[in-house]
Amino acid sequence: MSRIGRAPVKIPDGVKVEVDRRSVRVTGPKGELAVPVGRGVTVRQEDGRLVFERASESPEHKAMHGLTRTLVQNAVTGVTEGFSKTLQISGVGYRAQLQGRNLTLQVGYSHPVVIEPREGIELEVPNQTTIVVRGIDKQRVGQTAAEIRAVRPPEPYKGKGIRYADEQIRRKVGKAG
CATH class of the missing domain: 3.90.930.12 (Ribosomal protein L6)
Incomplete structure (x- = not known):
């Protein structure tokens, strides 16, 4: 059983x-x-x-x-109780801000990336490098957090990008020589 x-x-x-x-x-x-x-x-x-x-x-x-x-x-x-996921942004000039309900990300592209949250999802930006995704549906919270992370996933050489707060990034050694 x-x-x-x-x-x-x-x-x-x-x-x-x-x-x-x-x-x-x-x-x-x-x-x-x-x-x-x-x-x-x-x-x-x-x-x-x-x-x-x-x-x-x-x-x-x-x-x-x-x-x-x-x-x-x-x-x-x-x-x-509800569910929440926290994302961290790292990188020079990378930042997030809320404009109404929408999340605006500036993560190294030539234009800001605007993300509109799904129904039942609340986004919170306590500071420019932290994003909190909250909601009552665990699947929607996780999916929204994954879509935000996919805008600029963390890269292994400098660690720049958007990652989950509890995620460990395996760093690689740069070019020798």
């Missing part, structure tokens, strides 16, 4: 969960998310927690069992 899928999801106070045949709708203080239920997985709500069961021992059902449980857990965490 899947170790992840076997663990029940505890429903905290202030969170309302509606279990449908094909989806689970989670509503909390920060918003509302709907999670599709994987094929071969059934979800039951009993005494303040969600229990996940699978139809058979086939590899597909085993994979869906753990995946569905994790997606529902992320939805519960998202509507209560």
